[in-house]
Amino acid sequence: MSGNGGGGTGAGHPGPPGPTEKRPNELLTSWFVRSGWSKGELARQVNRRARRLGASHISTDTSRVRRWLDGENPREPIPRILSELFSERFGVAVSAEDLGLRASRPTPSATGVDLPWTGPQTVALLSEFSRSDLMLARRGFLGTSLALSAGPSLIEPMQRWLVPNQPAAAPEPEPAAGRARGRLSKPELDLLETTTVMFRRWDAQCGGGLRRKAVVGQLHEVTDLLQEPQPGATRATLFKVAAELAELAGWMSYDVGLQPTAQKYFVLALHAAKEAGDRPLGSYILSSMSRQMIHLGRPDDALELIHLAQYGSRDCASPRTQSMLYAMEARAYANMGQPGRTKRAVRMAEDIFAEADEWDEPDPDWIRFFSEAELHGENSHSYRDLAYVAGRSPAYASLAEPLMKQAVDLFAEDDEHQRSYALNLIGLATVHLLRREPEQSAALATDAIGIAKKVRSERVNTRIRKTVDTAVRDFGGLAEVVDLTDLLAKELPETAEAV
Secondary structure, three states, X not given: OOOOOOOOOOOOOOOOOOOOOOOOOHHHHHHHHHHOOOHHHHHHHHHHHHHHOOOOOOOOOHHHHHHHHHOOOOOOOHHHHHHHHHHHHHOOOOOOOOOOOOOOOOOXXXXXXXXXXXXXXXXXXXXXXXXXXXXXXXXXXXXXXXXXXXXXXXXXXXXHHHOOOOOOOOOOOOOOOOOOOOOOOHHHHHHHHHHHHHHHXXXXXXXXXXXXXXHHHHHHXXXXXXXXXXXXXXXXXXXXXXXXHHHHHHHHHHHOOOHHHHHHHHHHHHHHHHHHOOHHXXXXXXXXXXXXXXXXXXXXXXXXXXXHHHHHOOOOOOHHHHHHHHHHHHHHHHHXXXXXXXXXXXXXXXXXXXXXXXXXXXXXXXXXXXOHHHHXXXXXXXXXXXXXXOOOOHHHHHHHHHHHHHHHHHHHOOOOOHHHHHHXXXXXXXXXXHOOOHHHHHHHHHHHHHHHOOOOOHHHHHHHHXXXXXXXXXXXXXXXXXXXXXXXXXXXXXXXXXX
16 A cells, blocks of 8 residues: 555656556556456446446446556546545555556645645645545544654654744624524534533543544534634634544544554644644644654654644643643653653653642643643653663662552542553553562553453553563463463453444
């Protein structure tokens, strides 16, 4: 499959063909071979689809299919029909460009991250991506048609978040009375924001696997509203709601293991936050991207994203938000093996969090998750990560244990953040393995399995499996570890779940 959904007709070739020369269409051939179709079968399907579209003049046969494979570029609607047929066959979004049937668009690809920072294009890309996600309803299929960006190809486009927006056009006059067609009343806007809060609660309690499609559907509805004429203040609020929903869709996608899909939603969320003029929200979105990069083993990228977030919100983020950003900075430094900078960032997170209750303005809902329990959990994971990077250092594991224990105790009393409870139980289990205390580790992992059954989170399941694998490797003969292995196989079998 092509990486970012582009891949024009010349992809993979050493140079352009001459004016009359045709080259075999290697992209189309690759998809065709993997489909298992014969040329005659593909021709029959094209003809059936064409008739459904009212294009009864199309009459494809095996020789025509052979010419396409040999490099002939068919006219519309054939590229669109082939795109639909291969998308349905593989369950991924296969564009005409992916099939080598049309030159790539001159504008940035709708499946990349280097996107134009303009309101109308942000709305169009949000609408297109959410619609594709809803259409390809089975788990993972949209994500497998994308490729993750990392390094400069990710960081450089995100730096444009700091560039001021162009001056906006004069705002439209407010309607004199009542609600004009396409205009939203304040109660309607309030309801949109309340619905976003509700979705966030569901995610924290149940994981990303249960409500992801509902969030994507709501996002698509909001982008429809953004395509209608709206007063300036209403438009800004809608962009803020769109940014929060896109971030949440990204977070849920990350939670269930759809990493490229998650990244694309995060990028689009950052664009929407910029259009809304909400820099603290933008910094939060960048922190989610940073967390994903840590998860994917790219702490250097994570640190760049956090520094972008900190700089961009340096004069407007609340203490709670600043504390969260320092905690994520500590995670990045820990995974880079820099203990001095890790400890400094941990201290900054703790010191600034102490000021959170003195902040004059109420925190937005998206940062309220960052409680004392979350602070302890993040900082303990930083020390735990340092222990791994330092060759399973018992000294750093000892620093992690009391903080992780505080996080577990606080989350045990919190019915709303069950996924965080499970993740910190697993974290504490790994700390006990680092301290060579397998009995305590097995007991904590057992508790985590009990919660994981109720939380649809592939991230939780994966961490449990990795922890159990480590326990088996180091203490496989211990009765508690044997029992834990049996419990895992029974309660969390490795089966794909629909999203």
